[in-house]
Amino acid sequence: MRIDVVSIFPEYLAPLELSLIGKARQDGLLELNVHDLRTFTTDKHRTVDDTPYGGGAGMVMKPEPWAQALESVAGVREGTKPVLIVPSPAGERFTQALAYELAEEEQLVFACGRYEGIDERVIDWAQEHFTVRPVSLGDYVLNGGEVAVLAMVEAIGRLLPGVVGNPESLVEESHSDGLLEYPVYTKPSSWRDHEVPPVLLSGNHGKIAQWRRHEQFRRTAERRPDLLDNFDAGQLSRADRNAL
Numbered sequence: 001m002r003i004d005v006v007s008i009f010p011e012y013l014a015p016l017e018l019s020l021i022g023k024a025r026q027d028g029l030l031e032l033n034v035h036d037l038r039t040f041t042t043d044k045h046r047t048v049d050d051t052p053y054g055g056g057a058g059m060v061m062k063p064e065p066w067a068q069a070l071e072s073v074a075g076v077r078e079g080t081k082p083v084l085i086v087p088s089p090a091g092e093r094f095t096q097a098l099a100y101e102l103a104e105e106e107q108l109v110f111a112c113g114r115y116e117g118i119d120e121r122v123i124d125w126a127q128e129h130f131t132v133r134p135v136s137l138g139d140y141v142l143n144g145g146e147v148a149v150l151a152m153v154e155a156i157g158r159l160l161p162g163v164v165g166n167p168e169s170l171v172e173e174s175h176s177d178g179l180l181e182y183p184v185y186t187k188p189s190s191w192r193d194h195e196v197p198p199v200l201l202s203g204n205h206g207k208i209a210q211w212r213r214h215e216q217f218r219r220t221a222e223r224r225p226d227l228l229d230n231f232d233a234g235q236l237s238r239a240d241r242n243a244l
């Protein structure tokens with residue numbers, strides 16, 4: 001996969017050189033380029049923002065530097081229409097399901113807004129060259145799109161083949177089957193008067209699987225009952241229902 005990120009703070013994306021994503025880049029599993037929006041300006045002050053039409057607080061990102069930047073990035077592969085993700089608190093919610101969907105793409109472009117956001121005409125214009133998706137990290141407001149991009153690239157990148165050493169660990173995670181993950185423990189079995197649940201020491205794999213499933217439902221009901229709305233009651237086993 002190829003990922004391009006356009007930002008006025010390219011240094012903000014430096015953590016993507018670390019850990020599993022950094023290694024995936026080194027191993028050639030992921031090509032990731034960060035572009036400075038200001039290199040696509042033409043005035044000597046390298047201006048990327050201006051006052052909003054209609055008045056109001058804050059500044060708005062000017063359209064032309066964005067068009068120049070996105071044309072330059074999109075033109076890399078002729079004949080393809082990459083997905084352009086525009087981080088925005090007014091976008092669709094980023095979820096694990098969306099991460100899986102985007103992990104199937106050949107090229108993703110991220111446009112990091114700042115100030116009050118990007119002139120809306122950029123979104124309209126970009127539809128000709130990209131599949132445009134405004135995406136929100138959650139129902140709160142950040143100062144810029146960079147933090148959202150760090151989170152999204154990490155969530156998408158770890159789903160690419162070969163990035164996570166043991167692909168099994170992706171299957172049992174929170175949100176992979178619509179539920180939260182069961183609690184996990186490691187050695188020692190007794191720690192500061194807190195014990196590991198005995199079933200996990202039993203060696204009985206059937207019972208362990210049953211306990212984990214039960215814990216998934218119990219924890220989801222306790223912390224994120226909204227997720228259970230997606231489950232058809234008819235599909236639940238008796239054990240699943242008992243955990244609720």
Ligand code: SAM
Binds near residue numbers: 088112113
């Ligand atoms: N005025 C905008 C609004 O109310 O929708 C918020 C602008 S915010 C201060 C600046 C930039 O931060 C946005 O253009 C977007 O790129 C990014 N941003 C802020 N909150 C976000 C969120 N929840 N998810 C994704 N990106 C976000």
